[in-house]
Amino acid sequence: MTITRLTLPNGLLVLLKEIHTAPLISHWVWYRVGSRDEVSGITGASHWVEHMQFKGTSLFPSGVLDRAISREGGVWNAFTYLDWTTYFETLPADRIDLAMRLEADRMVNSLFDPREFAAERTVIISERQGNENDPLFRLNEEVQAAAFRVHSYHHEVIGDLVDLESMQRDDLYHHYRAHYTPSNAVLAMAGDFETERILERLRQLYDGMPAAEKPHRSSRPEPPQPGERRVTVEGPGETIYMEAAYHAPAAAHPDFFPFMVLDSLLTGPSNLNMFGGGISNKTSRLYRALVESELAISLHGSIQATIDPFIYSIMAIVHPRSRVEAVVGVMDEEIQRLQQAPPEAAQVERAVKQARALFAYGSESITNQAFWLGLSEMFADYDWFLEYLSRLAAVTPQEVQRVAQEYLRPQNRVLGVYLPGGRGAWAEAEEHSDA
Numbered sequence: 001m002t003i004t005r006l007t008l009p010n011g012l013l014v015l016l017k018e019i020h021t022a023p024l025i026s027h028w029v030w031y032r033v034g035s036r037d038e039v040s041g042i043t044g045a046s047h048w049v050e051h052m053q054f055k056g057t058s059l060f061p062s063g064v065l066d067r068a069i070s071r072e073g074g075v076w077n078a079f080t081y082l083d084w085t086t087y088f089e090t091l092p093a094d095r096i097d098l099a100m101r102l103e104a105d106r107m108v109n110s111l112f113d114p115r116e117f118a119a120e121r122t123v124i125i126s127e128r129q130g131n132e133n134d135p136l137f138r139l140n141e142e143v144q145a146a147a148f149r150v151h152s153y154h155h156e157v158i159g160d161l162v163d164l165e166s167m168q169r170d171d172l173y174h175h176y177r178a179h180y181t182p183s184n185a186v187l188a189m190a191g192d193f194e195t196e197r198i199l200e201r202l203r204q205l206y207d208g209m210p211a212a213e214k215p216h217r218s219s220r221p222e223p224p225q226p227g228e229r230r231v232t233v234e235g236p237g238e239t240i241y242m243e244a245a246y247h248a249p250a251a252a253h254p255d256f257f258p259f260m261v262l263d264s265l266l267t268g269p270s271n272l273n274m275f276g277g278g279i280s281n282k283t284s285r286l287y288r289a290l291v292e293s294e295l296a297i298s299l300h301g302s303i304q305a306t307i308d309p310f311i312y313s314i315m316a317i318v319h320p321r322s323r324v325e326a327v328v329g330v331m332d333e334e335i336q337r338l339q340q341a342p343p344e345a346a347q348v349e350r351a352v353k354q355a356r357a358l359f360a361y362g363s364e365s366i367t368n369q370a371f372w373l374g375l376s377e378m379f380a381d382y383d384w385f386l387e388y389l390s391r392l393a394a395v396t397p398q399e400v401q402r403v404a405q406e407y408l409r410p411q412n413r414v415l416g417v418y419l420p421g422g423r424g425a426w427a428e429a430e431e432h433s434d435a
Contacts, residue, residue, distance in 0.1 A: 003015060003016070004016040004195050008182065008203070010211040011184075012206055013377065014187050015189070015382065016188075017191075018190075018192075018193060018194070019191055023094070024093060025090070025091060025092075025099075025193055026090040027090070027091070027099040027189050027370065028088040028187070028189070028370050028373070029103045029186070030084055030086045030375070030378060031084065031185050032083070032179070032185075034046050034080060034083045035153075035156070036083055036151075036307070036308070043155045043156075044124070044160065045171065046157070046175070047158055048159070048164075049175055049180075050085050051120050051124060052120060052176070053087065055116040056111055056116075057105050059109065062116065069098070072091055072098055073091065074089055074090055074095065075089070076088060080157055083379065084378045086375075088367070088371070089103075096189075096191075097201065100201060103187075108180070110180075112169060112172060112173045117169040125161070128158050128159070136315070136418075138233050139233050143231055143313075144156065144311070146416075147229075147311050150220050153222075153306075153310060182211065182212070183213070186374050190366055221308070225247060225413075226411070228411055229414045231414060232416070234418075234419050234421075235418065235420065236420060239318075240318040241317055241418040242324055242327055242328065242416070242418075243414075245313045245416070246314075246407055246412050246413045247309055247311060247312075247407065248303055248309060251304075251384070255406075257394075258403045259312065259407065261348060261352055261355060261392065261399075262404055263301050264284070264354050265338070266284055266286050266334070266338075267299060267301030268281020268282075268283075268284045268354070269351075269354045269355040270301060270303045270304075273371070275362065275365065275368055275371070278358065279354060281299070286299050286314065289330050289331075289334050290316060290327060294321065295327050295330055296322065297317040297318070305375070305379055306379060316331075328415065335404060338404040339404045342400060343401070347397075348395065348397045352393055356392050359389065
């Protein structure tokens with residue numbers, strides 16, 4: 001299907017895709033700002049600004065927006081991530097003007113009322129504290145911080161508690177004004193519309209907004225890791241968790257596609273779609289080696305599409321009768337098998353089919369079509385999405401072996417463990433498991 005791509009005089013990039021399969025339109029506005037654009041003192045600002053965007057403008061006061069979208073039979077939400085923040089509405093086609101007016105308005109007119117700001121501080125701190133009750137959040141935060149000592153990927157999207165407690169209303173408002181500009185935004189729409197009519201309406205809404213310089217995005221490349229790092233997190237509970245986080249390629253890097261096949265082969269394919277479920281990973285090598293042998297209760301992997309190199313995580317829940325080092329040992333053996341010899345062509349073909357199926361099925365809906373229009377612009381361009389399936393299909397067994405050799409080395413990973421009950425060292429957890 002034809003994609004219309006144009007940039008308005010003020011720098012707003014517009015991407016439109018007509019899909020006439022259902023009387024729906026999905027409307028997304030993306031901003032090139034996320035947790036990577038924060039420094040110490042304002043970590044969590046991007047996520048907090050996202051919350052404040054739901055607190056109203058003069059045209060759409062707080063409390064009006066939810067009722068308006070629901071009354072028109074639509075859904076809406078927003079997400080903040082490492083590299084971006086996005087807002088979307090999916091509505092009946094004849095009601096989409098509400099979404100268009102709403103996003104144009106709050107791009108420049110959000111109020112940031114001091115009382116709403118104070119109330120939202122409590123909400124976000126509670127969210128942060130709730131996350132800390134989850135052992136996986138606590139483990140992942142420590143592992144991510146250990147993996148990134150230079151790059152701003154080192155902190156969680158929600159931010160550090162000390163910054164959430166100290167940030168002021170003007171800190172957030174400055175962050176909003178600096179990054180929420182037409183030249184720093186991408187507007188993506190997919191659905192049942194006529195392109196020329198939508199373009200005319202968008203020009204009416206956005207042409208009056210002044211252009212602004214794109215904010216500077218600092219880039220502090222993470223240096224190569226000099227050796228394996230180990231992290232131990234202690235806390236309440238009864239379950240031991242293990243996470244192995246390997247430095248992995250950025251989404252635009254050629255190695256990303258063989259890495260996706262490697263991921264599918266080892267742990268089952270990662271789902272890059274915003275919406276939609278997963279598929280079974282029971283045929284993956286590590287599931288068979290760890291879960292079927294009762295060394296682990298569950299096993300999954302995760303790789304993300306990011307601007308800069310991020311991490312590939314392998315997460316396991318350690319079986320009560322097993323040991324952390326036993327899980328790590330078997331995991332390393334399976335990885336070494338891939339490093340020493342390329343997988344059979346039939347195995348790669350099956351892994352490619354799984355990764356392609358998960359991606360293709362999850363990309364079919366109108367909402368996900370619009371999602372990919374904008375997301376791909378955050379780290380590459382729409383050609384990345386269009387070429388995704390063909391580039392996966394072109395991956396060879398030798399490429400899978402090569403990326404396993406290059407990236408899945410112990411020296412390139414952070415190995416983390418969550419120990420319940422404050423048991424101390426890894427060895428103590430192993431002794432407990434043997435008892």
